[in-house]
Amino acid sequence: MVLRRALAGDPEAAEMREVLQLLCEALMDRTAGQVVGDLERVVAVLSLAIPAVRTPGTAPDG
Known part of the structure; x- marks a missing residue:
């Protein structure tokens, strides 16, 4: 993440x-x-609100 790189x-x-x-x-x-x-x-916290994050196996096949 660019913010961590900036701090470092x-x-x-x-x-x-x-x-x-x-x-x-x-x-x-x-x-x-x-x-x-x-x-x-x-x-x-926001990433926990994304249904694909909460439900295993819902990620699109790539």
Whole structure:
């Protein structure tokens, strides 16, 4: 995930890291790591709401 790469200091994701830091410091008073963790939890919960994720064997044959 690009957010984790940005936090890890990946040079290709440096711009994303800067945006995360500015957003977190200015608006949320949270660190970039905390925001990324929050986003990962949201994605995990949303993925549980997808019927194909909850029902084994419903993935399309490829």
